[in-house]
Amino acid sequence: MTAISFEFYPPKTDEQRSQLDRAAAKLKDYGPEYVSCTFGAGGSTLSYTSETVRHLNQHHGFDAAPHLSCVGGTRQEIRELLKLYRAIGWRR
Numbered sequence: 001m002t003a004i005s006f007e008f009y010p011p012k013t014d015e016q017r018s019q020l021d022r023a024a025a026k027l028k029d030y031g032p033e034y035v036s037c038t039f040g041a042g043g044s045t046l047s048y049t050s051e052t053v054r055h056l057n058q059h060h061g062f063d064a065a066p067h068l069s070c071v072g073g074t075r076q077e078i079r080e081l082l083k084l085y086r087a088i089g090w091r092r
Contacts, residue, residue: 007035007037008052010049034063036092053065
């Protein structure tokens, strides 16, 4: 069997959050090995990515992985984000 994964964009509005939940519920039936959440062009969704990954894991039961880019954030912001990911236990 071929493993599959799905990539989500972090929602910024309540409607987008609802759309994410609807899509995640439907895609769960395909049994993905994991899902990921993009970081956004130029780091535009820096603060939304970790929230989305946590939501996909806690509310939908996915093994979820955050994308990480060093564009759009300071070294300190990236460092803090890595500390957060490590503390949560994300290793993917």
